[in-house]
Amino acid sequence: MSEATTPKEQTPKEHQQTPLDAATDRPGSPVPATSKPASGGNGLALLALLIAAAGAGAGGWGLWQLHELDAREQQQLSQVQAARSDAQRLQLAGNELKGRLDQLPSVDELESRRRLLAQLQGDQQLLNQRLESVLGASRQDWRLAEAEHLLRLASLRLSALQDINSATALVQAADDILHEQDDPAAFAAREQLAKSLEALRSTLNPDRTGLFLKLGALREQVVQLNAQAPIFSGEDGVLSELASEGSAEPTWWQRGLQTLSEYFRIDFNADQNIRPLLAGQSLTQVRLALSLALEQAQWGALNGQTEVFRQALQQAREVLDAHFDVDNPNTRALRARIDELATQPVGVTPPDLSPALNAVQAYLQAKQAARSQQKVEAEPAAADDIEAQLQEAPQ
Structure with missing residues (x-):
């Protein structure tokens, strides 16, 4: 390496000199202001810290990933168990449904039950019609029977007590019942009731x-x-004698005679009846x-x-x-x-209510006979309607 290179142009590798290079340096060369060995140690330490932090982060991330994986495994395990439970329930439900399907009736049984249901509906309809007719007829019969009872009671009141007012009220109530029927066949009965009412109103009522x-x-x-007590007076009487004397205070014998005269009398003209006291x-x-x-x-x-x-x-x-x-x-x-x-x-002479009573009884019997005839005629028609409903029922 050349000594002419400055510290700025040296690469990091050049800062790391070997001992051989340091020994070949000339003595007396100037020493740089920055200590190269100290700077290299700090960089290594920082690098080591970074590597350690990266390793710690990688380890923590790995642990976190392991925890998440464990949680997912637990969740998947619970889902698998729930799925198994659902599968078991579905299997039980399937088995139960299969058993029920096995118990379902056949086509022939369904057809017989359908026909039976149609017949029951027809019977119920016929029963409702009969019930309505019976209830309506019963109300009319009750009212007509009440009118007949009122006429019987009015006749009894007349014969036993001669009570004109009560008999009139009872006959009027019976006529009101027939008026409520609104039946032209009741004309004869109402005519007799009107005659009875007029006879009762014209009868003397003491x-x-x-x-x-x-x-x-x-x-x-x-x-x-x-x-x-009788007081006797006369010219020969004792009282007349005492009065003629004009004595203010009679003596004791006079008073005694006056007292006896109130109980005893001597009458010489005894041609009249004397009443005892x-x-x-x-x-x-x-x-x-x-x-x-x-x-x-x-x-x-x-x-x-x-x-x-x-x-x-x-x-x-x-x-x-x-x-x-x-x-x-x-x-x-x-x-x-x-x-x-x-x-x-x-005493009064009450009118006879038997014509009105007989007319009401005849009307009641005619109503009952007509109603019985209607029942006899209605039963075959109702049976035909039920048969038609059974034939028209869907197959």
Whole structure:
């Protein structure tokens, strides 16, 4: 190598001089300012660090790749296991489906079941039609039976109680039921019902309830009746003698004679009836007899028994005239009231409802006969419809 080359023109290889070259240098040549051995050591160290870092990075990347590969293997393993599980389930499902397919009926069985289903549908349709007809007929029959029962009840009320108002309401209700039917065949029955209604409305309807209550009020007045003691007067009487004397204070014998005169009487003209005085138990018995007569009149008025009503009031009048003073205001008022109530009518002549009842019964029987005929005619037609449906069913 030449000594004339400068340090700038030397390559890195030229900086690395061998010991032989260093020994051949001339002594006394100038030494460069930069130490060549120190610069070469730093470069090697840096290079070694770079190589070590690259190796560490390569090792870390390799480890990371190994970890990723392991994770992928685990994921693939789980996927494989899931796929195996799915395959097993699919196999089980396939086996089950195959078993079910083996259990499916044949073509002949399907055809027989189809025909059976069509027959069942036809039977159900026929049953629905019959049910609708039966329900509709049942409602009409119930209403017509109710009308017949109302007429029977009205006839019973007339015969037993002579209750015109109740009978009129019952017959009107029966006519309303026939009106709801809207059937021209019910014309004859409604005609008889109209005649019965007019007969009931034109019949005399006495107020038997009011008459019963009035007689009850008279029974309460009987308790208030009291027999009056007769006071005798005359020119020969003791009281006339005492009055003529003009004594302001009668003596003891005069007072005693006056007291006895209220209980004893000497009448020389005994051509008239003398009524005994009523007191104590006798008065109670007479009041009871009068009250019982009025109670019997109440029963006759409430039940429309004219004869019983008249006889009971006549008996009450006789008891009142025989045992009570007719000049007493209470007795006179009670007698006048009894005479007034005796003229009130209590009995009625109810009309006959049997024609209306017979007409309704005839209409009901005609409806039932017509409905039975319709059922007999409808059954063959329904059977033909079912057979046609079976023939038209798809094969």
